[in-house]
Amino acid sequence: MTAEKNKYQVLAPVSGKTLELDSVPDPVFAEKLTGDGLAIEMESDTVLAPCDGVISLFFETKHAFAITTDEGIQILVHVGLDSIILNGEGLTALKHAGDRVTAGTPVIKADMDVLKKHSINMISPVLVVNFDQVSELCPCNAGTAVTAGTDEVLQYAV
Structure with a gap:
């Protein structure tokens, strides 16, 4: 007898078009070194x-930033690839x-004007x-236009 897996969804944190991780022009992300x-x-x-989470x-x-769900899964959102060079300029923390x-x-x-000015x-x-703790991970198809807070971009099971 197999236990039913609990499935969870991750919504788009920003609006835009999706890409496969291996097509991101940064080896840290493309090679899945951080997730x-x-x-x-x-x-x-x-x-x-x-x-939902902390x-x-x-x-x-x-x-x-990263959010840890009640199931212990950590979801990281990275705003732009090289925005770290701005040392916080153009980004305001609301939480x-x-x-x-x-x-x-x-x-x-x-x-967005500050980020564009600095060619981010x-x-x-x-x-x-911590994708080693999920049993399934399904991203939505690359090239999909998604709306922040509305569209599911990842689904995982624990």
């Missing part, structure tokens, strides 16, 4: 919580480490950091 998932070419200026990591530079959030809660506000690559990875 498995997909990326979104960010078009919206508000980054939302992709799932913000377990929030970089001082505001370029990335902080330790805050409990629900999917769709605004977490970061991005000043807006490809934004969405990863399951």
